[in-house]
Amino acid sequence: RTLLVQFLRENLRLTGTHVGCDTSQCGACVVHMDGRAVKACTILALQCEGAQITTIEGLANGAELHPMQAAFREHHGLQCGFCTPGMIMTAVDIVARQGHDIDEHTIRHELEGNLCRCTGYHNIVKAIAAGAAAMGGPVAQAAE
Amino acid sequence: MTATGIGAAVRRKEDQRFVTGTGRYVDDLTRPGQAYAYFLRSPHAHANIRSIDAAPAKARPGVLAVLTGDDLAADKVGGLICGWMIHSKDGTPMKAGPHPALAQGKVRYVGDHVAMVVAETLAQAKDAAEAIVVDYEVLPAVVDAGEAQASGVPIHEVAPDNTVFRWHLGDKAAVDQAFAGAKHVTKLDLTNNRLVPNPIEPRAAIGEYDSGTDSFTLDTPSQNPHVARLVLSAFIGIAPEHKLRVIAPDVGGGFGSKIFIYAEETVCVWAAKKVGRPVKWTCDRTEAFLCDAHGRDHVTHAEMAVGEDGKILAIRVSTIANLGAYLSTFASSVPTYLYAPLLSGQYDIPAIYCEVDGVYTNTAPVDAYRGAGRPEATFVVERLVEVTARQIGMDPAKFRKRNYIKKFPHQTPVIMTYDAGDYHASLAKALELADYAGFGRRKRESARQGKLRGIGFSSYIEACGIAPSQAVGSLGAGVGLWESAEVRVNPTGSIEVLTGSHTHGQGHETTFAQLVSDRLGVPIDSVTVVHGDTDKVQFGMGTYGSRSGAVGMSAIYKAIDKVIAKGKKVAAYVMEASEGDIEFKDGKFTVAGTDKSAAFGDVALQAYIAHKFSGQELEPGLKEGAFYDPTNFTFPAGVHICEVEVDPDTGIVAITKWTAVDDFGVLINPMIVEGQVHGGVAQGVGQALHEGAVYDKSGQLVTASYMDYQMPRAVDLPSLTVGMTTTPCPSNPLGVKGCGEAGAIAAPAAVINAITDALGHEDIAMPATPQAVWRAAQRARMPMAAE
Numbered sequence: 001r002t003l004l005v006q007f008l009r010e011n012l013r014l015t016g017t018h019v020g021c022d023t024s025q026c027g028a029c030v031v032h033m034d035g036r037a038v039k040a041c042t043i044l045a046l047q048c049e050g051a052q053i054t055t056i057e058g059l060a061n062g063a064e065l066h067p068m069q070a071a072f073r074e075h076h077g078l079q080c081g082f083c084t085p086g087m088i089m090t091a092v093d094i095v096a097r098q099g100h101d102i103d104e105h106t107i108r109h110e111l112e113g114n115l116c117r118c119t120g121y122h123n124i125v126k127a128i129a130a131g132a133a134a135m136g137g138p139v140a141q142a143a144e
Numbered sequence: 145m146t147a148t149g150i151g152a153a154v155r156r157k158e159d160q161r162f163v164t165g166t167g168r169y170v171d172d173l174t175r176p177g178q179a180y181a182y183f184l185r186s187p188h189a190h191a192n193i194r195s196i197d198a199a200p201a202k203a204r205p206g207v208l209a210v211l212t213g214d215d216l217a218a219d220k221v222g223g224l225i226c227g228w229m230i231h232s233k234d235g236t237p238m239k240a241g242p243h244p245a246l247a248q249g250k251v252r253y254v255g256d257h258v259a260m261v262v263a264e265t266l267a268q269a270k271d272a273a274e275a276i277v278v279d280y281e282v283l284p285a286v287v288d289a290g291e292a293q294a295s296g297v298p299i300h301e302v303a304p305d306n307t308v309f310r311w312h313l314g315d316k317a318a319v320d321q322a323f324a325g326a327k328h329v330t331k332l333d334l335t336n337n338r339l340v341p342n343p344i345e346p347r348a349a350i351g352e353y354d355s356g357t358d359s360f361t362l363d364t365p366s367q368n369p370h371v372a373r374l375v376l377s378a379f380i381g382i383a384p385e386h387k388l389r390v391i392a393p394d395v396g397g398g399f400g401s402k403i404f405i406y407a408e409e410t411v412c413v414w415a416a417k418k419v420g421r422p423v424k425w426t427c428d429r430t431e432a433f434l435c436d437a438h439g440r441d442h443v444t445h446a447e448m449a450v451g452e453d454g455k456i457l458a459i460r461v462s463t464i465a466n467l468g469a470y471l472s473t474f475a476s477s478v479p480t481y482l483y484a485p486l487l488s489g490q491y492d493i494p495a496i497y498c499e500v501d502g503v504y505t506n507t508a509p510v511d512a513y514r515g516a517g518r519p520e521a522t523f524v525v526e527r528l529v530e531v532t533a534r535q536i537g538m539d540p541a542k543f544r545k546r547n548y549i550k551k552f553p554h555q556t557p558v559i560m561t562y563d564a565g566d567y568h569a570s571l572a573k574a575l576e577l578a579d580y581a582g583f584g585r586r587k588r589e590s591a592r593q594g595k596l597r598g599i600g601f602s603s604y605i606e607a608c609g610i611a612p613s614q615a616v617g618s619l620g621a622g623v624g625l626w627e628s629a630e631v632r633v634n635p636t637g638s639i640e641v642l643t644g645s646h647t648h649g650q651g652h653e654t655t656f657a658q659l660v661s662d663r664l665g666v667p668i669d670s671v672t673v674v675h676g677d678t679d680k681v682q683f684g685m686g687t688y689g690s691r692s693g694a695v696g697m698s699a700i701y702k703a704i705d706k707v708i709a710k711g712k713k714v715a716a717y718v719m720e721a722s723e724g725d726i727e728f729k730d731g732k733f734t735v736a737g738t739d740k741s742a743a744f745g746d747v748a749l750q751a752y753i754a755h756k757f758s759g760q761e762l763e764p765g766l767k768e769g770a771f772y773d774p775t776n777f778t779f780p781a782g783v784h785i786c787e788v789e790v791d792p793d794t795g796i797v798a799i800t801k802w803t804a805v806d807d808f809g810v811l812i813n814p815m816i817v818e819g820q821v822h823g824g825v826a827q828g829v830g831q832a833l834h835e836g837a838v839y840d841k842s843g844q845l846v847t848a849s850y851m852d853y854q855m856p857r858a859v860d861l862p863s864l865t866v867g868m869t870t871t872p873c874p875s876n877p878l879g880v881k882g883c884g885e886a887g888a889i890a891a892p893a894a895v896i897n898a899i900t901d902a903l904g905h906e907d908i909a910m911p912a913t914p915q916a917v918w919r920a921a922q923r924a925r926m927p928m929a930a931e
Contacts, residue, residue, distance in 0.1 A: 015172035016165015018396075020344040021429040025850035028344055056165030069163040073155055076815050079823065080649030081162030082345040082396025088163060104863060111858035115850070117344050117397050118649045120826030120887075121858040123819060 027114030077127030100136025149662030189843020241300025255434030345396020368686020439513025482517030598902025609694030637745025644684015665731020690882025795918025824887020
């Protein structure tokens with residue numbers, strides 16, 4: 001009956017994935033399962049057998065931040081930092097589905113599953129737009 | 145201004161760990177051998193406990209202990225306290241009932257703490273809690289502030305009519321006289337809705353006991369770990385102060401709710417010794433809704449008297465404040481001294497009188513939540529001002545201008561001395577940024593599409609940077625409200641700043657380092673800010689009431705002064721000059737009138753190797769501390785303008801534009817300041833449109849999850865236009881004012897003023913949900929049908 005989020009936090013000691021609610025509403029626990037965003041509080045660890053799970057700890061390339069992580073820092077898209085891992089994992093998923101040129105309206109709607117109490121979302125929206133553009137930048141394209 | 149000094153939008157030092165998932169919040173910590181705690185909570189709002197049979201639970205697998213109020217009493221563990229004494233009009237002290245950390249004979253709200261189970265795993269603790277047999281005698285309950293006093297439901301023996309205090313402030317006779325001579329009187333009945341703070345990180349605690357040294361450690365997300373230690377030691381009696389270490393590591397938001405000393409943290413640290421194991425507890429979200437201290441919950445009747453010339457003559461306010469089932473740590477100060485002294489707003493008002501009854505109900509305790517009293521006061525003032533302007537047929541901006549305070553310092557009739565401000569400047573800038581001149585055109589465009597457009601102002605002021613210790617002491621505070629700092633310069637010139645402030649999202653690790661970098665001329669990367677650990681920082685009053693800039697940074701400023709003074713003494717020996725000739729600028733000590741200089745880092749090294757002076761002449765080392773007691777509150781003020789478009793067919797309110805112009809004095813880091821405004825506005829919009837804690841008549845909290853309590857989401861908010869004006873604060877060395885709460889203070893009135901403008905002055909209560917707005921829109925369309 002172990003949830004994925006429990007398995008990550010308690011068994012693997014990967015505590016970057018957070019728990020902020022008990023009704024799958026806050027999105028602090030978002031991770032990627034085979035490249036798609038999932039809420040780790042609503043999936044059993046057993047269901048993930050054979051799947052590739054990426055958490056916030058696995059996003060950066062060594063010491064080099066992922067463009068979305070860098071964008072959150074550059075645009076002050078975080079304050080207390082607690083919702084941030086889920087926000088960033090969701091943001092990367094939004095870009096995967098919506099592309100690199102996303103407007104404010106789309107970003108706000110796509111964030112329906114993530115709560116932040118600190119930022120009023122203003123700078124999160126800016127960060128995601130900038131992060132999305134950076135992910136489509138020359139460096140990222142060259143790597144593809 | 146340097147690239148990392150005061151005024152620069154420096155990117156935050158703390159972000160590296162937060163964006164990589166390497167922050168450390170309490171629930172991320174694991175102690176060797178830790179056991180797990182779970183609390184059995186009352187399912188009833190009000191009941192006597194006839195008996196508790198813990199034996200079946202104790203027999204369950206994995207259970208280490210089942211602890212109740214009797215165990216606390218047997219160990220002489222004291223109850224939780226309220227640290228601010230309020231006296232009623234008749235001079236009697238407030239009626240504070242007992243507040244045991246685990247219930248003793250009675251429960252007073254749903255979620256009240258009945259017993260604690262400690263087990264090897266959380267699942268075992270939860271299972272065992274279900275086996276505890278509690279025999280309740282259920283009592284009638286009362287939940288509404290307005291009904292508490294006449295309910296005949298006594299919650300505490302000391303307050304048979306549930307009245308904690310009947311307090312007042314101001315000159316009643318002068319106010320009554322002003323009303324008697326008024327040309328126009330505005331009357332409003334207002335409810336300030338109950339809110340749940342909801343930092344996304346829930347509360348948590350790990351209690352540890354070391355039998356070898358007979359000392360305790362408590363890890364907990366606290367906004368003020370030193371105050372927590374003081375209360376746990378001096379009042380609750382867990383351990384002597386020097387035998388208790390409280391650590392507040394990374395904390396995921398507070399908004400006031402993590403100021404207070406709660407039952408769970410108290411019991412965890414006590415239980416660690418009882419079971420001989422570290423005891424960990426993490427709050428789930430439902431428990432947070434039930435038991436975190438709530439905010440607001442006022443019922444108010446307010447009146448404004450206006451003269452012939454549109455000048456405000458007086459304000460008269462009567463409020464009942466719901467304090468919940470117990471008095472939380474600072475509960476009594478919020479609806480009194482943090483509320484009524486703000487009723488003058490930005491206006492020159494000759495006479496103000498305010499009465500406040502604080503009442504017990506069978507609901508969660510109510511205490512400070514972002515703004516704490518000041519949003520409630522601003523809502524009263526700015527609703528009165530807006531409605532009055534409409535009733536006397538004057539443009540609301542013009543009515544405000546006519547009544548603004550123009551000269552400083554300004555003594556209000558309700559305690560405060562405003563030290564500086566320029567209210568016309570912020571209004572003018574806000575009107576321009578909001579394109580007020582173009583509003584009529586936009587309203588007509590909306591009307592063509594069947595939409596109702598409205599615009600609302602909130603010309604708020606707040607008092608923060610709380611506050612001169614003597615002053616708060618004379619008003620009943622149990623503590624002083626200074627702040628401490630220590631600046632430790634290492635021999636290599638790098639610096640640790642120890643502060644009694646606590647950061648839980650505000651970015652102190654960056655802004656405090658900016659101050660040091662600016663004044664000592666050292667790179668920002670060689671400055672580390674240390675906070676949140678009572679073993680590292682000697683003492684501190686913590687972070688709340690927007691005090692960390694004005695008070696916390698002023699303490700650092702003062703300590704830096706001492707570092708520079710000591711550095712000059714060292715530099716004088718190093719450069720063989722007279723101390724009086726040494727100057728310090730841009731990170732260099734120089735000898736006036738010569739080209740001799742010594743870099744700050746070199747002087748630091750000389751201070752530690754102490755080869756250039758004898759110990760009799762000068763103490764080695766470079767480390768200075770300071771305690772800074774503020775000389776006044778700071779008075780941030782500004783104008784927020786909310787523009788809405790209401791769909792009368794659905795009741796949906798869209799905020800089309802938000803303009804905030806704030807005067808926070810000197811800005812240390814404008815990026816962070818703007819972020820504070822964004823977050824505050826979001827919480828204020830949440831209060832106005834979405835959020836409301838609802839208890840049913842039996843005292844069950846109907847809104848106890850994110851499914852039922854609507855938190856503002858990204859789609860609910862617009863992009864925000866933030867502008868600044870600046871009048872430096874004259875009462876602290878940096879000229880800064882608090883910025884953390886302003887948005888939450890300003891926003892609710894702006895939203896409601898905008899909606900009522902759209903609806904043709906039909907009043908509407910918060911939260912203005914689509915259903916409520918739709919009903920109001922129907923009444924506004926057909927005024928006869930409402931009668």
